Amino acid sequence: MEWISHGVTGVLVGNAILPPDERPRRAPVWWVAATLAPDWLGFMVHSLGEAHRGVMHSLYALPLLAGIFAFAARRFSGRPQVKLVRLWIAFAAVIATHSVLDLLTCYRYNPA
Numbered sequence: 001m002e003w004i005s006h007g008v009t010g011v012l013v014g015n016a017i018l019p020p021d022e023r024p025r026r027a028p029v030w031w032v033a034a035t036l037a038p039d040w041l042g043f044m045v046h047s048l049g050e051a052h053r054g055v056m057h058s059l060y061a062l063p064l065l066a067g068i069f070a071f072a073a074r075r076f077s078g079r080p081q082v083k084l085v086r087l088w089i090a091f092a093a094v095i096a097t098h099s100v101l102d103l104l105t106c107y108r109y110n111p112a
C-alpha cells in the first residue's frame with residue numbers, strides 16, 4: 001500500500017476516535033508517524049536482517065508501538081491531562097489500519 005494511503009487513513013481514524021480537545025497537538029503528524037511506523041521501523045530492523053513486513057507488522061508489535069506513541073504523545077505534545085489509555089486506543093487503531101490496508105494489497109501480505 002502506498003504511504004500516502006496509510007497516512008490519510010491514519011489521520012482520518014485518529015481524528016475520528018479522539019475529540020479535538022484530547023488529540024495531541026499537531027495530531028496529524030502523530031497519526032501519520034504512527035500509521036507508518038510498521039514500515040519505517042521495519043526498514044530499520046530490515047537492515048539488521050529481518051525480512052520486510054516481519055515482526056513490526058505483527059499483532060504482537062501493535063500494542064507495544066501504540067504504547068510508545070501514546071506515552072510520547074502525552075509527554076511531548078502538551079496534553080498531559082489526556083488519559084493514557086484513550087491515547088493508546090487511538091494509536092492502536094491508527095496502527096491497526098496499516099495492517100488492514102496491507103492486507104488489501106496484491107503482495108500477499110500475511111500478518112504474523
Ligand SMILES: [Zn+2]
Pocket residue numbers: 038039053057098102
Ligand atoms: Zn506495511
